[in-house]
Amino acid sequence: MSEEKFDVLRQQGVREELIAGIKRYSSDAPVPEELLPRIPVPEYHYYGKEVLEKAISAILCGKNLLLTGPKATGKNVLAENLSYLFGRPQWDVSFHIGVDASYLIGTDTYDGRAVTFRPGPITLCAREGGFGVLDEINMARNEALAVLHSALDFRRVIDIPGYERIPVSPKTRFLATMNYGYAGTRDLNEALTSRFAVLEMPVIGEDNLKRLIMDKFPDIKPVFRDQFVRLFFELNRKAENAEISDRAPDLRGLLDAIQLIRAGVTSGDALAMCITDKTFDAYERSLITDVIRSRIPTDLTSTDVFGA
Numbered sequence: 001m002s003e004e005k006f007d008v009l010r011q012q013g014v015r016e017e018l019i020a021g022i023k024r025y026s027s028d029a030p031v032p033e034e035l036l037p038r039i040p041v042p043e044y045h046y047y048g049k050e051v052l053e054k055a056i057s058a059i060l061c062g063k064n065l066l067l068t069g070p071k072a073t074g075k076n077v078l079a080e081n082l083s084y085l086f087g088r089p090q091w092d093v094s095f096h097i098g099v100d101a102s103y104l105i106g107t108d109t110y111d112g113r114a115v116t117f118r119p120g121p122i123t124l125c126a127r128e129g130g131f132g133v134l135d136e137i138n139m140a141r142n143e144a145l146a147v148l149h150s151a152l153d154f155r156r157v158i159d160i161p162g163y164e165r166i167p168v169s170p171k172t173r174f175l176a177t178m179n180y181g182y183a184g185t186r187d188l189n190e191a192l193t194s195r196f197a198v199l200e201m202p203v204i205g206e207d208n209l210k211r212l213i214m215d216k217f218p219d220i221k222p223v224f225r226d227q228f229v230r231l232f233f234e235l236n237r238k239a240e241n242a243e244i245s246d247r248a249p250d251l252r253g254l255l256d257a258i259q260l261i262r263a264g265v266t267s268g269d270a271l272a273m274c275i276t277d278k279t280f281d282a283y284e285r286s287l288i289t290d291v292i293r294s295r296i297p298t299d300l301t302s303t304d305v306f307g308a
Contacts, residue, residue, distance in 0.1 A: 005085060012049040014056070021060045026087040029129050029171045038089030038130065044255075045215055046074055046081040047208035051201065055082060058197045064152055064174040066137070066193065069201035072236075072251040075177040076135065078201070082175060083131040091125040092133045095140040101147040105158060117160065126151055126158055129171030137176040142189045148174075152195035203236060204251065217258055217306070224296075224305045228254060231295040235275075238291065247279045248288050261305050268298030 006019050031039065046052065055078060058065055065082075067075040083090040093104065106120040125132040137145070151158050156168035176196060178188070204212070209229050213220060236249035253274040260270035276288045 008045045008047075009052065009085070012047065012052065014049055014052055018053060018056045018060070022056065022085055025060060025171070029169070031087065031089055032128075035089040035128060035130075038091070039087055040080045040083050040090050042077065042080045042084050043216075044074075044077050044212060046078045047204065047211050048074070048078075048202070051078065051199065054199055056085075058199070059086065059173050062170075063197040064176070064195060066176045066178065066188075066196035066198045067201055068178050068198060070203070071179055071246060072249055073201035073203055074251070075179075075201055076133070079131075079133045079175040079177060083133070086131065088171065088173075089125075089128060089130040090133060091121040091130050092135065093121050094135045095137050097139065097141065099140045100144045104144065105147055105160060122148065122151065123158055123160070123166060125174075126168040126172050127166055129169035132172070132174045134174055134176035136178060138178040138188050142192070145188075145192050149191060149195065152192075206233065209251075213255070213258065216255060217262065219306045220258070221305060221307070224300070227295050228258060231292060234291055234295070235288065238287070244284050244287055245279060245281075248275060248284075250275055250278065253278065258305075261300065262302050264302055266298065267296050267300035267305070268293075271296060 006022075009019055010016075055065060059082065065079075067078060069075065080090070093099070102120070104120050104122045106118050106123050108115050109118040119127070122132060124130070147158075150156075151168050152174060156172075158166040158168065160166065174196075206229055209232060210225060213225050213228065217225075232249060232251065232254050235244070238244045239246045239249050257267075257270040257274035260273065261267050265273070271292050272289075276285055276292065279285050279288060
């Protein structure tokens with residue numbers, strides 16, 4: 001196993017016994033070659049020692065994780081990083097109101113000769129010892145999620161009527177994410193929530209955001225890196241004070257804007273495309289524009305922002 005994948009943990013001071021636990025976990029159940037492409041390679045590292053230590057400890061203790069909190073806290077980034085660090089194949093389920101039990105577990109299908117069972121992502125993840133990322137789990141109907149109960153609790157089985165009873169691999173973990181206040185979301189029922197260890201995700205810290213930007217854009221000039229960091233937190237403060245909506249402090253949008261600037265789009269246009277214009281109220285857009293212009297000139301080019 002490559003030691004390089006653990007460098008980001010050691011740089012943050014994550015305890016060595018946890019890193020050793022990850023190695024034991026991975027070596028106990030090698031991944032079949034055909035599933036290796038399912039092991040993700042994250043575009044971004046997750047930075048946050050306390051959160052990483054809590055998440056790793058929970059997984060090593062056999063727990064499933066529910067990652068909660070507002071947007072821009074890196075829930076999906078953390079889930080993908082955990083799959084990568086533990087070396088497990090990942091199955092992704094994006095929940096919406098139309099997701100039902102047959103989508104999650106599987107359904108009958110005709111293969112040209114006979115009716116057979118086609119397993120769904122939850123069944124495949126359970127059988128193969130994968131990590132199942134259940135994205136926006138609070139957007140699904142509670143009755144659809146009830147089929148997960150026996151897979152998530154001490155029974156660790158999936159009982160498929162008319163077919164087989166599938167034991168959940170000891171290596172399988174489910175990592176669910178949920179945001180607060182999004183349209184279409186609802187509270188999870190107590191029976192489902194009780195089957196997870198809940199990890200409240202904090203907003204990324206200033207130093208960790210600098211690391212994240214430098215990971216993705218190592219040639220960005222420090223003065224502009226720092227200005228982008230300050231811009232994010234200023235927008236976040238205004239959202240917390242209800243001066244603007246929470247659409248504006250969009251971490252993914254900020255990183256996308258920096259990427260567009262590198263590709264040749266001017267800073268004003270890039271930030272408008274990735275942050276300002278995601279808000280559809282004209283007055284709010286003007287407030288966001290004023291904040292951005294106080295930090296970032298509108299006419300910066302790639303050569304201004306990147307390079308020696």
